Amino acid sequence: MTMHTIKRIIIAGGGTAGWMAAASFGKLLGKTLDITLVESDEIGTVGVGEATIPPLLTLHKLLNINEQEFMAATNATFKLGISFENWRNVDEDYIHSFGTTGKDCWAAGFQHFWMKGQQLGIAAEYGDYCPELIAAQQNKFALLNNHSINYAYHLDATRYAGFLRKIAEMHGVKRVEGKIDKVHKCQDSGNITALQLQSGQIIEGDLFIDCTGFRALLIEQALHVGYDDWTHILPCDSALAVQTTSVEEPIPYTRSIAHEWGWQWKIPLQNRVGNGVVYCSKYVSDDEAKARLLASVTGDCLTEPRLIKFKTGQRRKHWHKNCVAIGLSSGFIEPLESTSIHLIQRSIVRLLQMLPYNQIEQSDIDEFNQQTEHEVNNIRDFIVLHYHVTNRSDSPFWNHCRNMDIPASLQHRIDLFKRTGRVFKVPNELFGENSWVQVMLGQGLLPEQYHPIVDMMSEQELDEFLKHIQSNVQRLVAQLPSHQTFIQHYCPTR
Ligand code: FAD
Structure with a gap:
């Protein structure tokens, strides 16, 4: 040997x-x-x-990390998703939550049932069928014994x-x-x-x-x-980050607020808020971006704004x-x-x-590189989707993003979803159908048709199906305490 x-x-x-x-x-x-x-x-x-996403919990299990200790030590809060504000258009918001919307159906995703429901005027908002999303909107959180909630952390x-x-x-x-x-x-x-x-x-x-x-x-x-x-498909090249004091209870989601030349994040921790703007220096100066950041944060600044340049x-x-x-x-x-x-x-x-x-072995290296590249490219496509599919036309930055050439792999997904409402997760991809659908619908990409299998349900059956899911979501969320109350009991900072 x-x-x-x-x-x-x-x-x-x-x-x-x-x-x-x-x-x-x-x-x-x-x-x-x-x-x-x-x-x-x-x-x-x-x-x-x-801001993190749910698979981090798997790494923490591998490392035997005690969640309460970790959260107390890092001032962490729970995160149920991201609120995208002004991305589809100015004053239009949606949440990309970590939860499953509706029910998994082997032949057709829930969006098909929802689309028919919308056409008939019997469906609520798409997000109303997702417990994590409604909990986020209502600023609630708990770890339940009878239902697993999909979450991550702000840390x-x-x-x-x-x-x-x-x-x-x-x-x-x-x-x-x-x-x-x-x-x-x-x-x-x-x-x-x-x-x-x-x-x-x-x-x-x-x-x-x-x-x-x-x-x-x-x-x-x-x-x-x-x-x-x-840079040709993700033109932002600069960020400014600043920490501020908290002026309200931490919300269980990240806020991503689009501006004319980029976007701004707000990440609530137990003791402070992380803020920053990401922008494209071709369309806004560092000084202007800094002024916008400082004018829009709440609370007092704990740090000087820090400039980060990237490609x-x-x-x-x-x-x-x-x-x-x-x-x-x-x-x-x-x-x-x-x-x-x-x-x-x-x-x-x-x-x-x-x-x-x-x-x-070179074969190991090649396999590693090929798998990593594949995974990264799919994430890149998902990020580009947010910029490209938008109704914003209020600035040169958004006009560039709307009109830019995008990777063929993303164009295919957009075309398929637009025509048929279908989207498929490819092997080893991070974001599943559930994420793609939330963001595609959220950005304003509405499919032309729904899956024929939906017509197997009568209007009354569809109505009952949708109402049943929605009332389960409401019942579940009604049990939850506020995010802050849960944190205070579960993992207060020491
Ligand atoms: P760094 O934190 O830069 O660490 C580099 C290390 O190398 C340091 O210890 C440094 O001292 C050391 N080093 C460098 N040169 C030398 C030298 N010559 N000798 C000795 N040591 C050296 N990721 C998320 O998942 N969620 C987010 O919300 C998120 N927000 C972000 C916002 C912005 C604006 C940016 C820029 C990134 C964000 N990221 C986010 C990415 C995240 O910050 C990084 O993935 C993460 O911090 C890992 O950084 P790093 O350890 O690779 O690099």
Whole structure:
């Protein structure tokens, strides 16, 4: 039997990506591998990234994280979805919730039944058939024994990294503080051999995880894998973030409010609110965006507005040689659907699944890259959908988004849904039919027809079917306390 030659994993960077990787690898591999994380206090982290999506709960189970402890430590609140305000048009809102709308039906999605109901004038709003969405609207939340609610969290990114660090260190991960100055490579293989710190310290390893954020110190600056630029379909290139005091009870959803040149987020934590604008510098100056941000936040500013510049896109290779890019170093899709932290989690799990046995095999690298690219491209399409399918025509930014050429894969989905009301989740895709339908309808894409199977129901049967679902939703939500009341009992901050 061959000896395993991957013995030392070096994680460069200690933001959310670095510490998520360190905690996961430490917990699952810490007994057999030597794991070191290098981070620079001087450089710090990007400091944003506070809204998550439900699959994070799976990672937390894997890490044996106690939810109450985690929530108290990170000032977390519950999140049931995202409210998209002014996206379809000015003064028109919808919620993309994490819940299932209506009922799953093997032949035709619930939207087909709803569409006929609408035509007959017997259907309520589409969202009225989704418990998570109604709970969000009514600012309610609880964990129930008799019904599982699909949720995620809003969390404090800096505290989250600190929380994960404790788990990682408990499982033997070593932390080195210092600035990486040089990346040493083997002249023959091109593999990375060591990181050299400004202090002169050399850290050697077998497998390197690049979590250095937008700098992409290893994967790009040392290995030059290249970048696919998506600015033509996701033109926003700047963000400003500011934290404010809370002036009201935290709501259980993220707010995403569109402006003439981008959008604004509001993420309520237990103790404060995270705010920011994402915008396209071609259409608005940094100063103007900052003025708009500061004029629209409620509460007092706890931080100075922080400017972040980015280029949407992804690395041509997420894994190259003996280096795997995880987090912002691997690419950036703007945080409209809170997908970045999720992609970190997916890359960690995928790398665990393809952990080199003996030596790094090119076939593993290719498989990893192909799966990651496929997943990222589908998320990109979903994000582009929000911009492209809109009735807004009030600014050059929205005119560009409405008229821009979009990927053929997205055009196909839009055309299919428009003609037939059908949409299908492709294998290994993050967002399911339920999400696609909510956003397509929410953005104003109304199908021309519904599935013929719906006509098997008489009008009276359809009416009873719809009313039954709606009354179940109302009954369920009526049981829930307010989000704030639940948090106070369940996981107050210490
Ligand atoms: P960083 O946090 O930048 O960490 C990089 C690390 O590398 C730091 O520790 C730094 O010190 C270290 N480093 C860099 N260079 C060196 C060096 N030379 N030597 C030593 N160490 C070095 N994601 C979501 O899921 N939800 C959201 O709501 C969300 N909102 C976002 C909003 C904005 C405006 C932006 C820009 C991103 C958002 N994201 C969001 C993405 C999310 O912030 C990131 O995915 C997440 O924080 C991970 O970042 P990171 O760890 O890759 O990088």
